[in-house]
Amino acid sequence: MYKWSTNPSDSITEGQGDNWSAGTLTATPASDGTYYLYIRSYNSANVGNGSTRLGPYTFDDTPPTTPTITGVEVNELDATVTFGGSTDANSFHYEIKLDTGSYVTATSPKTYTGLSGGSHTVYVKAVDELGNQSGEASQEFMIDGIPPTVSNITVTAENVGDPPANNCLQGKLWIDAEVTDTGGSGLASVQIKLDDGDYATMPAKVGGDPEDYEMEYTIDASWTNGTHTVTIKATDGAGNSTTTDAVEFKVNKNTVSGFVGLQNFTWVLKNRDVAFGLNGTTVRIVTLSFINGISAYTLTDVPDMTSISAKTAWSLRKLITGLSAPDGQYEANFTGSNTVLGGDLNGDNVVNALDYSILRGAWGTGSAGDINGDGYTDNADYLIMKANWYRKGDPQ
Numbered sequence: 001m002y003k004w005s006t007n008p009s010d011s012i013t014e015g016q017g018d019n020w021s022a023g024t025l026t027a028t029p030a031s032d033g034t035y036y037l038y039i040r041s042y043n044s045a046n047v048g049n050g051s052t053r054l055g056p057y058t059f060d061d062t063p064p065t066t067p068t069i070t071g072v073e074v075n076e077l078d079a080t081v082t083f084g085g086s087t088d089a090n091s092f093h094y095e096i097k098l099d100t101g102s103y104v105t106a107t108s109p110k111t112y113t114g115l116s117g118g119s120h121t122v123y124v125k126a127v128d129e130l131g132n133q134s135g136e137a138s139q140e141f142m143i144d145g146i147p148p149t150v151s152n153i154t155v156t157a158e159n160v161g162d163p164p165a166n167n168c169l170q171g172k173l174w175i176d177a178e179v180t181d182t183g184g185s186g187l188a189s190v191q192i193k194l195d196d197g198d199y200a201t202m203p204a205k206v207g208g209d210p211e212d213y214e215m216e217y218t219i220d221a222s223w224t225n226g227t228h229t230v231t232i233k234a235t236d237g238a239g240n241s242t243t244t245d246a247v248e249f250k251v252n253k254n255t256v257s258g259f260v261g262l263q264n265f266t267w268v269l270k271n272r273d274v275a276f277g278l279n280g281t282t283v284r285i286v287t288l289s290f291i292n293g294i295s296a297y298t299l300t301d302v303p304d305m306t307s308i309s310a311k312t313a314w315s316l317r318k319l320i321t322g323l324s325a326p327d328g329q330y331e332a333n334f335t336g337s338n339t340v341l342g343g344d345l346n347g348d349n350v351v352n353a354l355d356y357s358i359l360r361g362a363w364g365t366g367s368a369g370d371i372n373g374d375g376y377t378d379n380a381d382y383l384i385m386k387a388n389w390y391r392k393g394d395p396q
Contacts, residue, residue: 002039004029012038012051032060032089064088064126066135072122074185075239077145079120080111086126086134096124115143117183144183144238152178153232155249157219161301167252169300173217175230175247177202180211185237192232199233221327223253225304256323256330257298260310261339262373264384265293270373277309277317277396278302290373294335305330309396314371315342316393317349341393342371343385349393351385359385 002025003017017040018027029035036055042048068085086092095103096110099120106124119142126134158171181187191199192215205214215230229246260274269291276284276299284302288295305325311317318340320332334340343351345358345368362369362377369377371384 001042002027002037004035005038006033006035008036008053008056010036010038010053012040014040014048016040029059032062034058058090058130060090060128060130061132062089063132064092064128064134067094067124067126067137069122069124069137069139072139072141074141074143074237077115077117077143078111078113079115079122079141079143080109081122081124081139082109083124083137084108088126088128088132090128090130092126092128094124094126096122098122117143117145119143119184142185142238144181144185144236144240146181146183146236147240147242148179148181148183148187148234148236150177150179150232150234150242150244152176153230153244153247155230155247157249159300161252165250165252165301167250167301168219169251170219170221170253170255173219173249175202175215175217175232176205177213177232177244178211179213179232179234181234181236183236183238183240185240187234188237188239189235190232191234192230194230195228202232219251219253221253221329223251225252225254225328226250252301254302254304254328254330255298255300256302256305256308256332257296258331258333259294259296259335260288260290261294261335262290262312262315263293263339263342263387264372264380265290265342266372266374267292268374272312272314272373275311277307277311277319279306280309280396283396302330304328308332309394310334310340311344311349311393312340313347314345314373315340316344316351316388316391317396319394319396341384341388341391342381343388343391344393345369345371345385351388351391355385 001017002020003012034056036053038053040051064086067083069083071082073080093105096106097103121140124137154176156174157168159169161167179190190202190213192202193199202213202215205212227248227250229248231246233243235241271289274286274288305323307321309317309319323330345355359369365377366375369381371381
């Protein structure tokens with residue numbers, strides 16, 4: 001006779017257990033666990049000769065629970081698989097295979113290197129010490145060995161200076177680029193950096209095509225003048241990245257602004273061309289609208305300033321020196337003691353008989369002698385000229 005018991009100190013007595021007459025005994029306990037087999041023998045007279053204990057034996061036909069693949073991290077042609085989560089009453093190990101390959105024993109994480117481009121599938125299962133196998137976990141992933149493409153980078157300023165410098169002036173600045181990924185893993189990020197700064201996310205262009213990206217900056221007084229650069233970096237889902245060469249553009253944040261007053265000028269709205277001299281070399285002619293003899297002005301894309309002068313076709317030149325502005329935002333007012341004085345009609349920057357001759361020739365008309373801008377050459381203009389007789393204007 002024989003019986004199964006989980007107790008190592010058990011015994012089998014007369015009448016216990018199941019019968020076994022001879023030959024090979026094939027026996028399995030009712031449930032999984034660790035058991036001892038107790039056997040009692042009998043002689044030909046059916047008298048018990050004693051008993052013996054065999055074992056222990058472990059019985060287990062319950063497989064481990066199905067594992068979980070928690071992630072597949074792809075870096076160019078390499079893939080690292082992280083997995084786990086199985087449980088079992090007995091010890092077990094994991095096995096893994098890639099695509100149609102064979103299962104091999106593995107621990108997490110498992111890295112595959114030098115994979116071919118395209119779609120792949122990894123499979124993981126748990127196997128206990130008795131060979132019971134869990135269900136199979138699987139996850140598909142994409143290998144992409146082709147980096148993204150960045151093309152058609154453009155720099156567009158809201159305000160642009162004169163050629164040939166074509167400086168970007170204060171205001172909005174847009175950096176545009178086309179970014180595409182053909183390797184199949186898709187774009188993970190598009191970033192841009194200004195000069196040697198940190199990379200920042202470059203957003204998709206509002207209203208643009210799917211490949212269009214645009215970054216907006218604002219040029220203000222905090223910027224430095226001169227050459228700036230932008231660099232774009234695109235990364236796909238497989239970790240491939242493309243970094244462009246730096247794209248250069250030039251900035252001039254400098255401005256000079258203020259008011260221009262013309263001596264005894266008409267109170268009604270009147271336009272006059274004003275020639276501004278910058279640092280005694282560059283001349284900038286601007287049409288200003290005067291009312292009550294005063295007009296505001298702003299000049300952009302100017303050099304670092306030390307002086308500025310102003311002159312019209314009917315006036316002496318007035319020079320303001322000693323300009324200084326650490327942030328490049330200069331202010332110069334041609335008002336008060338700096339008001340632009342009238343009377344120079346022939347453009348030699350001196351009020352003298354040559355100018356008086358022009359005044360006499362234009363008397364009663366609104367042409368060359370209309371110093372005060374009221375539409376006539378008359379006594380009011382003569383009085384302005386008389387007040388400045390033999391006066392010489394400032395240098396440019």
